[in-house]
């Protein structure tokens with residue numbers, strides 16, 4: 067029996083499950099776990115003789131067919147040729163708003179993050195946007211973000227084909243109901259129960275007393291993460307890949 071599945075490996079595997087059915091997935095800045103999850107889906111589909119998955123990772127030479135940087139990604143999204151993307155946030159709230167700018171009042175934020183990137187644009191255009199935040203805490207999952215980098219919901223007068231699909235943390239998986247503008251707890255990761263999630267989530271959500279446990283990857287999938295995926299990830303995220311379990 068190999069070393070037990072780590073929290074990050076579970077998140078990577080869960081991302082690959084959330085991506086099922088996509089043909090083209092892109093990964094933006096500062097997103098090692100999404101990159102690994104997208105690579106895992108590509109590898110699993112290849113292994114199982116399923117449809118080819120195009121993976122475009124910003125900043126990568128090996129795993130990116132774009133040669134012109136983010137502009138090409140944005141054009142691709144506008145043309146409807148991108149099925150899935152990922153957004154993080156120092157804060158994420160119960161309506162799926164993400165804050166990549168900082169806490170407190172802009173522009174004198176006591177805590178400052180890298181900035182909004184093209185998050186607002188892509189959030190409106192990419193059908194399946196998966197939100198991710200490793201830290202599941204009252205400070206990261208808040209009632210209302212201090213700054214809206216990209217809004218989760220928009221009124222019906224605004225043309226919008228993209229938006230939040232799910233929120234994944236190191237403790238739980240939520241889906242997002244776009245009609246209701248609310249998250250629904252879908253599963254808690256091994257070691258966490260619904261009460262833990264209630265106590266560490268700053269917003270209200272549906273299906274609070276969820277008893278479903280997030281499924282773990284099987285041995286073969288775990289071996290793929292620790293082998294091929296870890297190696298593919300090294301190009302863009304050497305430190306993250308170096309901290310993953312795997313053969314020396």
Ligand SMILES: CC(=O)SCCNC(=O)CCNC(=O)[C@H](O)C(C)(C)COP(=O)(O)OP(=O)(O)OC[C@H]1O[C@@H](n2cnc3c(N)ncnc32)[C@H](O)[C@@H]1OP(=O)(O)O
Pocket residue numbers: 093094095096097124136152153154155156157166169177179180182183184185201205206
């Ligand atoms: C086209 C495109 O590319 S669109 C962009 C796509 N990519 C993304 O959306 C992902 C972007 N992600 C990020 O920029 C980062 O991962 C962030 C900002 C969300 C989080 O930053 P991380 O460095 O991972 O988190 P970390 O927990 O280390 O926090 C950084 C700092 O902010 C502080 N912090 C983080 N969250 C909070 C919070 N909610 N409240 C107060 N302080 C906070 C931390 O204490 C830390 O401070 P320190 O440096 O003094 O210790």
Ligand SMILES: O=C(O)/C=C/CC(=O)O
Pocket residue numbers: 095124125135136182183184185
């Ligand atoms: O403008 C943005 O959103 C992101 C740009 C990242 C890049 O050019 O690599």
